[in-house]
Amino acid sequence: MLPFGRGSEDQRRVLGVGGMKAVPYAQEKEHKMGQAGSSLDHAVLRLVPDMFADIWPTPVVLTTRRVSCQSPAPQSPGGRRQDRRTGGFQNRPKFLKVFVNPASHKKEAYEIYKDEVAPLFQLADIKTDVTISERKGHVLSVLRESNLDEYDGVVVVGGDGSVAEVVHGLLLRAQMDAGRDTDSIFTPVRTPLPLGVIPAGSTDIVACSVHGIRHPATGAMHIIMGNHQNVDVCSFSSFGRLLRFGFSAMFGFGGQTLALAERNRWMPPGQRREFAVIKTLANLKPEDCELSYLPAKTETLDPVKNEPTENENVIGESWSTTQGLFLNISIMAIPCLCSMAPRGLAPNTSSVSFSIQRNRIYFSFSFVETHTVQAVKLRPRTQSSWSDDVLEDNRENESKNPPIISSEETYPWNVDGDLLEAPLELLIRVHPHLLTLYGVEVEEAEEPHIKCSCI
Ligand SMILES: Nc1ncnc2c1ncn2[C@@H]1O[C@H](COP(=O)(O)OP(=O)(O)OP(=O)(O)O)[C@@H](O)[C@H]1O
Numbered sequence: 054m055l056p057f058g059r060g061s062e063d064q065r066r067v068l069g070v071g072g073m074k075a076v077p078y079a080q081e082k083e084h085k086m087g088q089a090g091s092s093l094d095h096a097v098l099r100l101v102p103d104m105f106a107d108i109w110p111t112p113v114v115l116t117t118r119r120v121s122c123q124s125p126a127p128q129s130p131g132g133r134r135q136d137r138r139t140g141g142f143q144n145r146p147k148f149l150k151v152f153v154n155p156a157s158h159k160k161e162a163y164e165i166y167k168d169e170v171a172p173l174f175q176l177a178d179i180k181t182d183v184t185i186s187e188r189k190g191h192v193l194s195v196l197r198e199s200n201l202d203e204y205d206g207v208v209v210v211g212g213d214g215s216v217a218e219v220v221h222g223l224l225l226r227a228q229m230d231a232g233r234d235t236d237s238i239f240t241p242v243r244t245p246l247p248l249g250v251i252p253a254g255s256t257d258i259v260a261c262s263v264h265g266i267r268h269p270a271t272g273a274m275h276i277i278m279g280n281h282q283n284v285d286v287c288s289f290s291s292f293g294r295l296l297r298f299g300f301s302a303m304f305g306f307g308g309q310t311l312a313l314a315e316r317n318r319w320m321p322p323g324q325r326r327e328f329a330v331i332k333t334l335a336n337l338k339p340e341d342c343e344l345s346y347l348p349a350k351t352e353t354l355d356p357v358k359n360e361p362t363e364n365e366n367v368i369g370e371s372w373s374t375t376q377g378l379f380l381n382i383s384i385m386a387i388p389c390l391c392s393m394a395p396r397g398l399a400p401n402t403s404s405v406s407f408s409i410q411r412n413r414i415y416f417s418f419s420f421v422e423t424h425t426v427q428a429v430k431l432r433p434r435t436q437s438s439w440s441d442d443v444l445e446d447n448r449e450n451e452s453k454n455p456p457i458i459s460s461e462e463t464y465p466w467n468v469d470g471d472l473l474e475a476p477l478e479l480l481i482r483v484h485p486h487l488l489t490l491y492g493v494e495v496e497e498a499e500e501p502h503i504k505c506s507c508i
Pocket residue numbers: 154155156157158159186187188189190210211212213214215216218253254255256257258470471
C-alpha cells in the first residue's frame with residue numbers, strides 16, 4: 054500500500070489544471086486504481102527539543118493511524134444521483150450549495166470564486182446556490198436550517214477555519230437528521246453530502262491534503278469530475294459533552310500561540326501571527342499533562358484481495374497512559390500537507406521519528422514519537438502555563454482588557470486553526486471515513502512557493 058507522503062517521482066504528480074502540473078485524468082485514475090487504498094494519519098506528538106532535554110528528559114509521544122480508504126459513492130437521499138446524466142462520471146454533481154467566506158486571508162475569496170471557479174461550474178452545467186458568509190457562525194446556522202436534500206454536494210471557498218465550520222455544520226446536521234442528541238457523545242453518522250474545498254485562505258491544509266496543491270481551479274475540477282475521497286474526522290468532547298468535529302488539533306505550543314494571536318486581534322494578521330509565535334517561543338513552558346490513548350487496531354495485508362484488513366485481536370481495547378511535561382501535542386486525522394510541509398505534518402510512518410520539511414531540508418527529531426491511535430484523552434495536571442501569561446498580560450493592560458480567565462479554568466486548543474477553550478479534560482475520538490471530500494489521494498504537496506503559517 055502506498056501511504057500518504059510517499060511514492061515514486063511518477064506517483065507524486067498531482068492532478069492540476071490551468072497551467073499547473075497537469076496529469077491526464079485517465080492516467081491519474083489508472084495510477085490510483087493501482088493502489089490498494091490510501092492512508093490517513095492520526096498523530097499525537099509530544100515535542101521536547103534537544104536543547105531542553107536536560108531540563109525535561111522525558112520521552113516523547115507522537116501518534117499516527119493508518120486507515121485504508123476506498124471511496125464508495127455516497128448517495129444523496131432518494132438515490133437521485135443515479136437519475137442524472139453524469140457524462141461518464143458517476144459522482145458528478147449537478148446542483149451545489151456554495152459557501153464563500155469574504156473575510157478569508159486577503160479577502161479575495163469571492164473574486165477567486167467568481168473568476169476561477171464559477172465559470173468552470175457554468176461550463177460543466179452545474180447549478181449553484183451561493184451564500185456569502187456574513188460572520189463567524191453564519192454558515193453553521195444556514196446548514197442547520199436549510200433543506201439540503203436538493204443538493205448533490207457542498208462547496209466551501211475559504212481557508213481552513215471556513216472548511217472546519219462547514220465540516221462541523223454538515224456533521225451536526227447529519228446527526229440531527231438521524232435523531233442523535235448532538236450534546237452528548239455518540240457514534241456519529243456520515244453526512245450524505247460530499248464537500249468540495251476551494252482554497253482561498255492563508256494555509257489551506259485541507260485543500261493541499263486532498264488536491265496536493267493550493268489551486269482553486271484544481272479544486273473545482275475535482276468537484277466537476279466527482280472525484281471522491283473518504284476522510285476520517287475527529288470528535289472533541291469533554292465530560293460526555295460534544296464540543297465539535299474537526300480534522301486536527303494542537304495543545305501546548307500550538308494552542309498557546311493561537312490564543313495569544315487571538316488576544317492581539319488588533320494587529321494585522323501576519324504581524325499578529327509572527328508576534329504570537331515569537332512570544333510563545335520566548336516564554337515556552339511545557340504543560341504537565343496526563344495523556345491516555347487507545348492504540349489503533351493494526352492492519353495486515355489481505356493476501357487474496359491485496360487490501361489492508363484490520364486485525365482486531367492483536368491489540369485489545371486497553372488505554373495506554375503516560376504523564377509528564379509536553380511542549381506540544383498534535384492530533385491529525387488528515388496528513389496536513391501544506392506548502393511548508395509538502396509531505397505532511399503527519400507522515401504516514403511506523404517509525405518513531407517525525408520530520409518536517411523546510412526548504413528541502415529534513416529534520417528528524419529523536420524527541421518525537423509516533424503512535425497509531427483511535428482515541429486520545431488529555432488531562433492537564435496543573436494550571437496552564439498559558440494562563441500565567443494571560444494573567445501577566447492582564448495585569449499589564451488591566452485598564453484596557455477585561456480578564457480572560459474565568460473561575461472555571463479552560464485550556465487553549467488549536468482546532469483546525471480555531472481557538473477552542475476546552476475544560477480540564479478533552480477526549481478526541483477518530484471516526485473513520487465520516488466525511489467524503491471531493492479530491493484524490495495525493496502523495497505530496499506542491500513545492501513551497503508561498504509562506505505558510507501552519508506551525
Ligand atoms: N464575513 C465574515 N467575517 C469575518 N469572519 C468570518 C466571516 N465569515 C466567516 N468567518 C470566519 O472567519 C474565520 C477564518 O476564515 P478562514 O479560515 O477562511 O480564513 P483564514 O484564517 O485567512 O485562512 P486559514 O484558516 O487557511 O489560515 C472562520 O472561522 C470563519 O468562521
